[in-house]
Amino acid sequence: MRQLLSKHTLIFLLVPILALVSSCDPEESKPAPGSLEINFNHLENNDEVVFDEMRYHNAAGNNYEITEIQWFISDLYLITGDGERVALSEEDFAHYIDTNIESTLTWQLPDDIPAGNYAGLAFTFGLKGEKNLQGYFTDAPEANMAWPITLGGQNGGYHYMKLNGFWMNEQQQRTPFNFHLGVGKVEDAGTTNFVQNWFEYIVSSPITVRSNRTTSIELAMNVEEWFQNPNIYDHNVHGAMIMQNQEAMAAGVENGANGGFSVVSISEKNENNQ
Amino acid sequence: MKITSDLKYLIIAVIAVFLVVNLSGCGENPTEMQNQPTPYELPDIPGFPKNLNIPADNPMTVEGVELGRYLFYDGRLAGSSHPDSMMTCATCHVQKNAFEAGIDNPRFPGGKTRGLPSAEYPEGKETPHYMLPLFNLVYNHNGYLWNGWVSEENQKLGSEAYGVPAEEPFNFRNLESLVWMTIEAPHEVNGDIEKSVRMIESIDKYPPMFEKAFGTPEVNIDRMSKAIAQFLRSIVSYNSKFHRYLRQEATLSEAELRGHNLFFSEEADCFHCHGGSILMTTNEYFNNAKDSVFNEERDRFVVTGDPLDIGAYKAPSLLNIELTAPYMHDGRFKNLDEVIDFYSEGLVYSEYVHPLMKNVREGGVQLSDQEKEDLKAFLLALTDHQMVNDPAYSKPSDLP
Numbered sequence: 305m306r307q308l309l310s311k312h313t314l315i316f317l318l319v320p321i322l323a324l325v326s327s328c329d330p331e332e333s334k335p336a337p338g339s340l341e342i343n344f345n346h347l348e349n350n351d352e353v354v355f356d357e358m359r360y361h362n363a364a365g366n367n368y369e370i371t372e373i374q375w376f377i378s379d380l381y382l383i384t385g386d387g388e389r390v391a392l393s394e395e396d397f398a399h400y401i402d403t404n405i406e407s408t409l410t411w412q413l414p415d416d417i418p419a420g421n422y423a424g425l426a427f428t429f430g431l432k433g434e435k436n437l438q439g440y441f442t443d444a445p446e447a448n449m450a451w452p453i454t455l456g457g458q459n460g461g462y463h464y465m466k467l468n469g470f471w472m473n474e475q476q477q478r479t480p481f482n483f484h485l486g487v488g489k490v491e492d493a494g495t496t497n498f499v500q501n502w503f504e505y506i507v508s509s510p511i512t513v514r515s516n517r518t519t520s521i522e523l524a525m526n527v528e529e530w531f532q533n534p535n536i537y538d539h540n541v542h543g544a545m546i547m548q549n550q551e552a553m554a555a556g557v558e559n560g561a562n563g564g565f566s567v568v569s570i571s572e573k574n575e576n577n578q
Numbered sequence: 579m580k581i582t583s584d585l586k587y588l589i590i591a592v593i594a595v596f597l598v599v600n601l602s603g604c605g606e607n608p609t610e611m612q613n614q615p616t617p618y619e620l621p622d623i624p625g626f627p628k629n630l631n632i633p634a635d636n637p638m639t640v641e642g643v644e645l646g647r648y649l650f651y652d653g654r655l656a657g658s659s660h661p662d663s664m665m666t667c668a669t670c671h672v673q674k675n676a677f678e679a680g681i682d683n684p685r686f687p688g689g690k691t692r693g694l695p696s697a698e699y700p701e702g703k704e705t706p707h708y709m710l711p712l713f714n715l716v717y718n719h720n721g722y723l724w725n726g727w728v729s730e731e732n733q734k735l736g737s738e739a740y741g742v743p744a745e746e747p748f749n750f751r752n753l754e755s756l757v758w759m760t761i762e763a764p765h766e767v768n769g770d771i772e773k774s775v776r777m778i779e780s781i782d783k784y785p786p787m788f789e790k791a792f793g794t795p796e797v798n799i800d801r802m803s804k805a806i807a808q809f810l811r812s813i814v815s816y817n818s819k820f821h822r823y824l825r826q827e828a829t830l831s832e833a834e835l836r837g838h839n840l841f842f843s844e845e846a847d848c849f850h851c852h853g854g855s856i857l858m859t860t861n862e863y864f865n866n867a868k869d870s871v872f873n874e875e876r877d878r879f880v881v882t883g884d885p886l887d888i889g890a891y892k893a894p895s896l897l898n899i900e901l902t903a904p905y906m907h908d909g910r911f912k913n914l915d916e917v918i919d920f921y922s923e924g925l926v927y928s929e930y931v932h933p934l935m936k937n938v939r940e941g942g943v944q945l946s947d948q949e950k951e952d953l954k955a956f957l958l959a960l961t962d963h964q965m966v967n968d969p970a971y972s973k974p975s976d977l978p
Contacts, residue, residue: 356886371886371933443629444720447855448862452842468933480933482850544936545844 336515337416340382340392344401344409345524345568346373353527355403358478362531364538368404368471368481374402374449375465378435379428379504382511389426390418398435400446408445417519422511425521425567429486429560430458430464430502437461451486457498460487466503469529471539480545483530485557488550499550501557507568508563509567518573529563530556599974615639618808620716623816624825627717627857631811633752636804636810641791646809647782649802654781655761657773658693665694665767667760667806668973670709674966676898677712677813681912683692689742690903693768703764708909710894711902712936713965716811717882720861724891724907725878732881737762742771747800754811757803771799780803783976813971817964818857820956824856830959836949837956846921846943846953850934851893858960859895863887864887864932867925868906876907888930900961914957918950 346353348360348370358369378398381389392415394397399411434440438461441447449462467483488499513519531537535555546552598910618638620630631639647665649655650671653664670691671677686692692702707724715722723730728750736744738761749755760766761774778784778797785795792801820838822828830838840846842853851866852858863878869889878887891907905911911920922945925931925938937943945953965971 394767406689439625442625442855443627444855444861447627447861450849450853450855452853454839455844470933473939477939478929480931480936482936512838540938545847547844 335419338419338513338515339518340411340415340417340513341518341520341573342380342399342411342510343522344377344411345522346370346403346527346568347524347568348527350526353403358472360528362528362539363533364531364536364540366471366531368469368539370467370469372403372469373465373467373525373527374400374404374445375429375467375525376400376431376446376449376462376464377411377427377429378431380413381423381426382513383424383426383506385421385423387423390422398431398446400449402445405445417513419513420516422513424506424508425511425523426504426506428502428504429564431462431575432500432502433506435461436487436502450548455489456487457489457496459500460489460498462486467527469573473523474540479539479544480541482546483556484545484547485553485560486547488553489548490550499554500554503557503561505561505565507565507567509570511570512572514572520571520573522568522570524566524568526564526566530560531564534557615641618643618812620812621814621816623814625818626814627855628721629740629856630716631719631752632685632716633754636754636807638808639791641787642808643812644809645787645791646805646807646812647971648784648787648974648977649806650809651977652778653978654768655774655802656767657761657777658769659777663694665769669767670705671712673971673973674901676815676901676962676966678709678902680901681903684795689909693764693766696764696768699764699768703768705765707907710892711898712810713813713815713897713962714857714895716814717857718861721881721892722753722756722876725876725881726863726892727881728752729874729881747803753807754800754803757806758799761799772948775799775802788948813965815895815962815965818897819959821962823959831955833952834954834959835867835956837952837954837959840945840949840953843957846945846949847934847936848896848921848953852896857895858897859893861892863892864934865889865920865928865930866891866893867927867931867935867938868910868920870926870928872928872930874908886930889928890930890932896957897960898962898966900958901966914954915950918945918953922950923943 353370355370356374358367360368360370362368376398380392382392383389393413400408402408436459436460438453440461449466451460451463453460464485469481470478471481473479476498485501488501490497490499511521535558537555537559542549542552616639618640650667653666653669655666656664658664670686672680672681672683679686679691681689683689689708691705693699695702710724720726730751732750732877734750735746736742736748742748742758742762747754748758758771759771761771775797784797788797788801790793791805819828819830823830841848851860851862865888872889878890879885899914903913905917911917921942925935925940927938931938939973
């Protein structure tokens with residue numbers, strides 16, 4: 305037995321150890337990464353949305369209620385103090401949020417986040433590029449966000465958002481509205497053009513990610529903003545549906561890009577894996 | 579290269595350990611190894627969901643699916659071999675009608691099914707709802723039945739009403755649940771689980787089939803349920819003209835194409851509920867403005883307790899819709915023309931209507947006669963003739 309522990313055995317043991325040691329480089333002296341979790345909230349004038357009650361009043365003077373909000377966030381970045389972008393979620397880069405599905409209101413990013421101080425967050429409202437190709441999502445609930453090819457072309461695969469509810473119309477009838485955003489279709493002198501209505505949103509807010517800790521960001525959609533600034537969005541003008549109305553979608557998108565989101569709070573959740 | 583004696587011993591030792599470890603794992607039950615059933619492969623269809631609703635304790639196998647097909651079609655599942663008392667899944671779920679009863683069903687006129695007669699129900703108890711078709715069930719994760727009562731979220735066990743104990747496998751979580759429920763429920767087969775099991779195990783053909791599917795010849799309700807559920811999951815519909823059009827294997831006629839464009843427009847707006855994917859259903863639940871008064875005991879509200887689900891039912895797949903009259907949970911529309919007329923000008927407002935029914939204040943989407951014809955032409959292009967004639971889903975020829 306002692307003979308077995310000879311030089312050959314030593315070689316067997318040493319080779320993997322040396323391989324492990326040689327793989328170490330200065331990079332590994334960096335602090336351990338942290339992780340990031342985003343909790344989504346939907347606010348109306350700074351308060352959590354109360355669904356299914358005709359209790360809201362928009363800038364156009366419409367009384368309205370909200371039934372459900374379903375939307376995509378994608379292409380998330382952390383922004384450093386130098387303005388550099390740290391791309392996140394390369395493997396899971398689009399997240400679906402549905403006020404009917406509690407589990408979608410939290411997004412635990414799969415990435416290891418470099419520990420450090422950041423100046424803000426950037427993301428895409430909606431989907432762009434290959435993520436918005438027809439058939440990109442095959443499973444529900446994401447697949448149920450499909451935006452017909454007849455309305456958005458090959459590169460208009462999915463709704464960016466469905467915001468469904470009711471408003472009191474001019475006859476004071478409670479009437480459904482579907483504030484749906486996605487790729488717009490514009491016919492111009494016999495030519496069909498598709499308008500990508502997604503937008504990037506940047507939230508400036510100091511964010512600290514510590515080693516082996518989870519930073520939790522509460523990101524809010526400010527629902528009233530879709531309807532008020534800079535464009536007064538009137539349900540009595542645009543009606544119940546706007547998927548085939550690029551003018552209405554453009555007005556809504558411009559509003560949403562101007563205050564539609566905010567970081568409500570940032571906290572440190574717990575130690576990673578401990 | 580010279581191998582020293584030390585190294586030789588070491589290599590021999592490593593090989594010995596490897597053999598011991600591996601053979602010990604394989605050698606526990608050589609018989610079981612020989613009887614491993616063959617995994618069943620569902621077709622890989624471009625664009626179809628990848629996330630399959632297959633419980634971990636019931637993987638699909640070729641032998642399990644085949645056993646399920648036999649049980650699905652064997653009228654002795656009701657627990658009797660007397661011709662007047664035979665009933666099984668296929669009694670109501672007819673392949674040529676996309677596994678619905680069909681409005682032309684000779685046994686159930688108008689497609690209204692009922693259980694076997696009994697002292698309590700001499701005419702057989704009527705099934706409360708008209709049925710839903712049986713295909714593409716493996717892609718649905720959002721509950722089965724019109725109200726989604728059977729789903730992963732349902733924690734209930736057993737049924738006092740049917741005298742079924744509150745214990746596994748009598749849960750309400752998946753397709754397996756529907757088998758024991760179907761056997762017992764007065765408005766379904768109106769049978770008896772114990773009699774059913776005894777009958778099936780008394781038939782020479784079955785114990786060997788159970789052995790092939792599950793490793794031993796034991797017949798019990800759990801295995802019967804699993805086998806039938808496997809067969810149900812194997813039924814997939816992906817060869818309608820519309821599917822072939824999407825795969826660029828067929829062209830739609832001008833009328834079908836106009837109907838297609840209408841279907842996927844906000845003018846007709848069928849797609850929000852029925853067209854989320856090429857399954858032609860979202861598997862979601864909606865109050866679709868049929869009524870203004872609601873007193874039905876089996877709507878979605880019963881499952882969720884959410885007042886917004888009052889009067890809401892599943893939006894069924896529109897694949898094979900041509901074959902599945904009558905329509906809606908209560909079968910109120912006898913043909914597709916009536917359905918299209920309803921969505922065009924028959925909507926009724928209520929406080930529970932889903933906001934996707936956005937034309938409810940106008941009474942509907944207001945289609946012209948031409949648009950109605952075009953829409954119907956497209957709906958007829960959703961029929962999958964291959965599925966409804968596929969021998970893999972048909973009655974085995976050696977069954978009585």
